[in-house]
Amino acid sequence: FKITVYSVREVEIPLFEKLNKDNFELNLVSEHLSIKNVAKAEGSDAVLVSGGDDTGKDVLEKIASYGIKLVYTRSVGVDRYDFAAANELGIKVANVPNYSPRSVAELAFILGMTLFRHVAPATYNTHMGDFRILPEYFANEIHDATVGIIGAGNIGTAEAKLYKALGAKTLAFQRHPDSSNDAVEFVDMDTLLKESDIVSIHVPYIPGKTDNLVGAPELAKMKSSAILVNTARGPVVDNEAVAQAVRDFKIGGYGTDVLLDEQHVMDKQFDTLDDVPNQIDKDLMKNYPNVIVTPHMGFFTVPAVTDMISTSFENFKSTIKTGKPIYPVER
Numbered sequence: 001f002k003i004t005v006y007s008v009r010e011v012e013i014p015l016f017e018k019l020n021k022d023n024f025e026l027n028l029v030s031e032h033l034s035i036k037n038v039a040k041a042e043g044s045d046a047v048l049v050s051g052g053d054d055t056g057k058d059v060l061e062k063i064a065s066y067g068i069k070l071v072y073t074r075s076v077g078v079d080r081y082d083f084a085a086a087n088e089l090g091i092k093v094a095n096v097p098n099y100s101p102r103s104v105a106e107l108a109f110i111l112g113m114t115l116f117r118h119v120a121p122a123t124y125n126t127h128m129g130d131f132r133i134l135p136e137y138f139a140n141e142i143h144d145a146t147v148g149i150i151g152a153g154n155i156g157t158a159e160a161k162l163y164k165a166l167g168a169k170t171l172a173f174q175r176h177p178d179s180s181n182d183a184v185e186f187v188d189m190d191t192l193l194k195e196s197d198i199v200s201i202h203v204p205y206i207p208g209k210t211d212n213l214v215g216a217p218e219l220a221k222m223k224s225s226a227i228l229v230n231t232a233r234g235p236v237v238d239n240e241a242v243a244q245a246v247r248d249f250k251i252g253g254y255g256t257d258v259l260l261d262e263q264h265v266m267d268k269q270f271d272t273l274d275d276v277p278n279q280i281d282k283d284l285m286k287n288y289p290n291v292i293v294t295p296h297m298g299f300f301t302v303p304a305v306t307d308m309i310s311t312s313f314e315n316f317k318s319t320i321k322t323g324k325p326i327y328p329v330e331r
């Protein structure tokens with residue numbers, strides 16, 4: 001059973017080898033899947049992608065033309081799939097919904113705390129030679145703060161637990177609250193926005209459904225000192241409105257691991273920020289140090305990547321045995 005795997009980073013290669021207990025034949029490709037390199041999958045039984053790969057209509061059509069019907073991802077997010085095309089072509093999709101949730105939760109927590117304690121502007125200024133303790137560094141302490149989690153699934157709950165362990169009050173908004181979740185107190189969106197000192201987003205991006213979940217009206221309800229954190233997907237916030245709110249001091253800062261137009265920046269190296277192709281992303285990033293951006297590295301921990309690979313193998317193993325992956329995604 002041959003699997004062509006895209007977006008394989010160097011650090012993942014030994015893990016793919018070690019975790020391949022079922023002796024799948026692996027064709028490891030370092031590039032992100034695109035129409036340019038889809039031919040590398042020809043002759044395989046299945047394709048395994050990640051969050052940065054193009055699984056749009058054109059690419060899926062090519063894959064289907066090679067007789068491949070399994071295009072699984074080792075990411076949680078499936079927003080890059082054209083499900084209409086996949087369904088039409090009879091392509092099955094599966095994901096890894098629960099790899100070490102603390103990987104993303106810890107990064108969200110760090111982005112939040114970095115801005116909450118004004119560490120980003122303080123380090124920036126200090127390294128520029130300004131050692132004054134500026135009034136804008138005057139902070140609260142997290143045990144006296146309220147943290148609002150939008151989307152209390154695996155990752156949101158893991159982040160809430162980190163804050164709760166430090167004594168913070170943890171609120172959450174969820175369309176269908178899970179009453180057994182005792183890491184958070186479920187409230188409506190307005191209450192969460194009004195009361196939280198840190199708001200952290202953990203909802204999936206479903207194109208046409210979860211776009212701009214936090215936009216100008218939501219930002220206007222937040223405290224002027226509140227920090228917004230996004231480790232989910234760029235389009236779930238209105239990036240222009242966020243940049244404006246930071247510039248106008250309507251919120252205290254924005255920490256994000258994700259951008260609006262990630263496909264044109266992921267894993268790329270530009271000479272300067274001016275070369276970032278998307279104007280909205282560029283404008284947002286220019287607000288450093290009140291906006292801090294990491295390069296979509298929330299998943300990039302040893303436990304998470306290990307889980308992503310081993311659960312993907314389990315998905316294939318189950319498909320071979322029963323005809324179904326453990327974690328099918330149907331839309």
Ligand code: COI
Pocket residue numbers: 050051052074075076077078296299
């Ligand atoms: C996901 O798992 O959905 C992610 O965002 C990480 C992925 C890009 C590797």
